[in-house]
Amino acid sequence: MIRHEEVRRVAELANLALTEEEIERMARDLSGILAHVDKLKELDTSNVEAMAQVLYDAPENLTLREDMERPCLENREALANAPLAGSGYFKVPKVIER
Amino acid sequence: MKPHTIDSIRQGLKEKQFSAEELARDTLAFAEAENSKTNAYLTFASERALAQARRVDEMLARGEEPGPLAGVPIAVKDVILTRGLRTTCGSRLLANYIPPYDATAVIRLEQAGGVIIGKTNCDEFAMGSSNENSAFGPVRNPAALDRVPGGSSGGSAAAVAQGTAVLALGSDTGGSIRQPASFCGVTGVTPTYGRVSRYGLTAFASSLDHIGPFSRTVRDAAVMLRTIAGRDEMDSTSALAPVPDYAAALDGDVRGKKIGLPKEFFEGLASETGDLVMAAAEVLKKLGCEVREIRLPHTPYAVACYYVIATAEASSNLARYDGVRYTARASSASTLAEMYRLTRDEGFGPECKRRIMLGTYVLSAGYYDAYYLKAQKVRALVARDYAEAFEQVDAIVGPVSPFPAFRLGEKVNDPMAMYLSDIYTITGDLAGIPCMSVPCGKTREGLPVGLQILTRHFNETDMFRLADAYQRATS
Numbered sequence: 405m406i407r408h409e410e411v412r413r414v415a416e417l418a419n420l421a422l423t424e425e426e427i428e429r430m431a432r433d434l435s436g437i438l439a440h441v442d443k444l445k446e447l448d449t450s451n452v453e454a455m456a457q458v459l460y461d462a463p464e465n466l467t468l469r470e471d472m473e474r475p476c477l478e479n480r481e482a483l484a485n486a487p488l489a490g491s492g493y494f495k496v497p498k499v500i501e502r
Numbered sequence: 503m504k505p506h507t508i509d510s511i512r513q514g515l516k517e518k519q520f521s522a523e524e525l526a527r528d529t530l531a532f533a534e535a536e537n538s539k540t541n542a543y544l545t546f547a548s549e550r551a552l553a554q555a556r557r558v559d560e561m562l563a564r565g566e567e568p569g570p571l572a573g574v575p576i577a578v579k580d581v582i583l584t585r586g587l588r589t590t591c592g593s594r595l596l597a598n599y600i601p602p603y604d605a606t607a608v609i610r611l612e613q614a615g616g617v618i619i620g621k622t623n624c625d626e627f628a629m630g631s632s633n634e635n636s637a638f639g640p641v642r643n644p645a646a647l648d649r650v651p652g653g654s655s656g657g658s659a660a661a662v663a664q665g666t667a668v669l670a671l672g673s674d675t676g677g678s679i680r681q682p683a684s685f686c687g688v689t690g691v692t693p694t695y696g697r698v699s700r701y702g703l704t705a706f707a708s709s710l711d712h713i714g715p716f717s718r719t720v721r722d723a724a725v726m727l728r729t730i731a732g733r734d735e736m737d738s739t740s741a742l743a744p745v746p747d748y749a750a751a752l753d754g755d756v757r758g759k760k761i762g763l764p765k766e767f768f769e770g771l772a773s774e775t776g777d778l779v780m781a782a783a784e785v786l787k788k789l790g791c792e793v794r795e796i797r798l799p800h801t802p803y804a805v806a807c808y809y810v811i812a813t814a815e816a817s818s819n820l821a822r823y824d825g826v827r828y829t830a831r832a833s834s835a836s837t838l839a840e841m842y843r844l845t846r847d848e849g850f851g852p853e854c855k856r857r858i859m860l861g862t863y864v865l866s867a868g869y870y871d872a873y874y875l876k877a878q879k880v881r882a883l884v885a886r887d888y889a890e891a892f893e894q895v896d897a898i899v900g901p902v903s904p905f906p907a908f909r910l911g912e913k914v915n916d917p918m919a920m921y922l923s924d925i926y927t928i929t930g931d932l933a934g935i936p937c938m939s940v941p942c943g944k945t946r947e948g949l950p951v952g953l954q955i956l957t958r959h960f961n962e963t964d965m966f967r968l969a970d971a972y973q974r975a976t977s
Contacts, residue, residue, distance in 0.1 A: 420801035
């Protein structure tokens with residue numbers, strides 16, 4: 405069973421402010437899921453290479469394109485969905501106190 | 503409205519039975535009326551649809567070829583970006599998000615003459631197997647309104663099943679196209695990983711995410727996939743492999759094809775589902791296929807493997823919803839850290855939080871090797887099962903889901919039971935191979951059941967050929 409402190413620690417890493425009720429529920433749900441996940445330990449994978457790429461038979465430079473200037477989103481468009489913007493920037497609560 | 507296919511629309515436009523604009527208007531009116539029953543659509547794209555339909559009509563009037571999908575009404579899952587058209591991802595966080603660009607798949611559909619009529623409901627950020635995790639209410643299954651349509655692409659499946667769209671785009675990470683297709687009685691295709699560009703698809707688990715088609719007929723799915731597939735320089739994971747003319751290969755001839763039935767796919771199956779799938783295998787046998795039992799021994803580990811990898815990737819991908827650039831923002835926060843936490847806590851629904859938490863946990867210090875790395879190794883074993891099976895057979899068939907559509911609310915309180923229902927669809931995503939669901943009959947209660955067909959990487963052609971031959975033999 406995952407302890408509540410551990411749930412709080414993970415919630416902090418994930419930037420989630422969970423309520424006490426949510427922490428209780430999360431501890432129960434995660435414990436149940438991880439108990440199932442422990443099934444993976446039954447398998448001997450000492451000689452298995454991790455599958456980090458799904459398909460990669462392409463040339464190594466496939467992800468590179470010519471370094472040429474091309475149009476990108478305009479400032480106005482990029483800011484259009486911001487909850488708070490001004491002077492061409494995203495605005496957030498003050499980070500550094502003077 | 504009489505259900506259309508790509509061909510019946512082409513014919514109708516050619517013979518001037520209707521114009522593309524008339525078809526778009528009728529379809530929109532029908533879709534809006536039906537929506538009170540199913541909640542399949544979150545946003546209608548009336549202006550965009552009519553403008554596109556008029557463009558098609560003008561091209562036809564000038565004697566130009568408007569493309570293979572000319573005038574065809576298409577619904578798009580709301581995790582796929584549409585420029586200027588609200589895209590919510592089924593999340594409160596993006597309730598008012600207007601994308602500044604189109605997904606590549608959307609651009610290609612419109613270039614082919616397709617008419618996008620609206621955005622379909624889905625589980626929040628495509629996380630769910632029942633569409634009950636949408637912030638905008640669940641979708642109801644058109645085949646039985648008290649039941650779920652499946653998920654996460656539930657709205658797209660329901661739209662095609664209702665006939666309010668001829669085609670729909672969905673996305674599949676662990677079964678989110680095939681499972682709703684099977685629940686709603688339509689065709690749904692998860693192409694090979696990398697076959698379709700994900701540019702403009704909201705990322706859930708990047709090593710597992712696919713875009714793919716929904717349609718009524720296999721032929722229509724084949725035409726749609728050809729339209730959206732192929733290398734896109736905006737997605738570095740999109741494959742270079744040339745795109746064949748899938749529909750041209752649908753000759754109904756599947757004689758001599760070797761079909762494998764994985765023993766592991768028939769354990770713990772509802773009996774009616776098993777009977778219908780076995781009956782479908784008999785049809786393939788009558789069409790000249792050789793059917794034999796095969797083994798995919800790592801199948802029982804797939805759900806565990808998937809929920810580690812998918813949630814790990816999701817926890818990283820969903821970190822971007824922080825209240826700064828495009829989401830709603832919690833108004834009560836006074837510091838930056840508080841703003842992140844409150845925005846995310848108020849914005850994400852319970853399933854997204856659960857997956858973000860699980861993913862963060864398995865990646866956190868001390869657990870990475872035991873969970874994430876272990877799961878990536880088990881993933882290699884699942885993929886190897888398939889590679890070995892395809893040395894013996896040309897295609898694998900089996901069920902899509904252990905049971906047909908369940909009732910709304912039936913499984914919401916048991917996340918593990920919900921995850922386990924993805925058992926037969928997850929392995930195909932882990933291996934990255936093409937797989938699809940084609941309707942194979944109904945239970946005594948009238949609930950649709952899907953037959954899953956899986957083939958080797960980039961061999962969508964054989965998958966479509968088998969599905970089409972089966973569909974022709976049974977309709």
